[in-house]
Amino acid sequence: DQQVKQNSPSLSVQEGRISILNCDYTNSMFDYFLWYKKYPAEGPTFLISISSIKDKNEDGRFTVFLNKSAKHLSLHIVPSQPGDSAVYFCAAANNNDMRFGAGTRLTVKP
Amino acid sequence: KAGVTQTPRYLIKTRGQQVTLSCSPISGHRSVSWYQQTPGQGLQFLFEYFSETQRNKGNFPGRFSGRQFSNSRSEMNVSTLELGDSALYLCASATTNSQTSWDNEQFFGPGTRLTVL
Numbered sequence: 002d003q004q005v006k007q008n009s010p011s012l013s014v015q016e017g018r019i020s021i022l023n024c025d026y027t028n029s030m031f032d033y034f035l036w037y038k039k040y041p042a043e044g045p046t047f048l049i050s051i052s053s054i055k056d057k058n059e060d061g062r063f064t065v066f067l068n069k070s071a072k073h074l075s076l077h078i079v080p081s082q083p084g085d086s087a088v089y090f091c092a093a094a095n096n097n098d099m100r101f102g103a104g105t106r107l108t109v110k111p
Numbered sequence: 112k113a114g115v116t117q118t119p120r121y122l123i124k125t126r127g128q129q130v131t132l133s134c135s136p137i138s139g140h141r142s143v144s145w146y147q148q149t150p151g152q153g154l155q156f157l158f159e160y161f162s163e164t165q166r167n168k169g170n171f172p173g174r175f176s177g178r179q180f181s182n183s184r185s186e187m188n189v190s191t192l193e194l195g196d197s198a199l200y201l202c203a204s205a206t207t208n209s210q211t212s213w214d215n216e217q218f219f220g221p222g223t224r225l226t227v228l
Contacts (some may be wrong), residue, residue, distance in 0.1 A: 044115075044201050044219030045154070090154055097167050099144075101154040 004028045005093050007102035015110055020078040022105050024091035027072060031093035031100075036065060036076045038087045039104070045090060049076070081109045113137065115204050115220035123226045129190040132223045136183050136204030142166075143185040144217065145177060148199040157200075160185050161207075189225075197227045 006025045014020045022036075032053040037045035051058040051065045051074070058065050064077045078085055088104045116135045124130050136143050144167075145157040156169035160179035177187045183204070189196055199222045207215035 042221075044203070044221055046219065047216045092154075098169055099156040099167075101156070103153045 005100045005102045011106040013108045020081040022076040033094045035092045037090045117220040134202035140204035142205040146201040
């Protein structure tokens, strides 16, 4: 059962523009949401998180938006840089479990 | 500060065997989580240990088990290996002391790539 979905397997943006990565979840019991970045042959790297009591969290170029009614979260990267090219995973968690999306491969073109 | 280390980095086993993977967290981190990554299923949470106790558990069969030692090092064991267990197994450590496992940043190790023949 895919409780967390990233419907776009890939995304390509121009350097300097905004990258928007989307994630949908089905289980309303999730109360914590995270984004990870993964380069080939490396473990995931934590990027940013948000708890269900908030609808926005910002950290530098990265902002995560949470829409609980739509069960949707998104990661905005502004401005996008070539070094941001990687696979991005969203994850949804509660006290007992964590589920990941399949990932979106972001390519930022110079 | 040294990062999360996992041993071995690569492992080849045959069906029916059992395997033990090791994870050494960052010094001072008491939470260790294990994940499985496969091309078909993506990244999946296995379980989390905190202070030598399994605190959270994902949706995996009982063939997957783990433990944590007093120095926070953790081992994961898979018994009766199946072909589908071939995957990259990642562990991550965190400093969290709260009941919520996810409110502190997790640091991932490089993973152990297990191949089951």
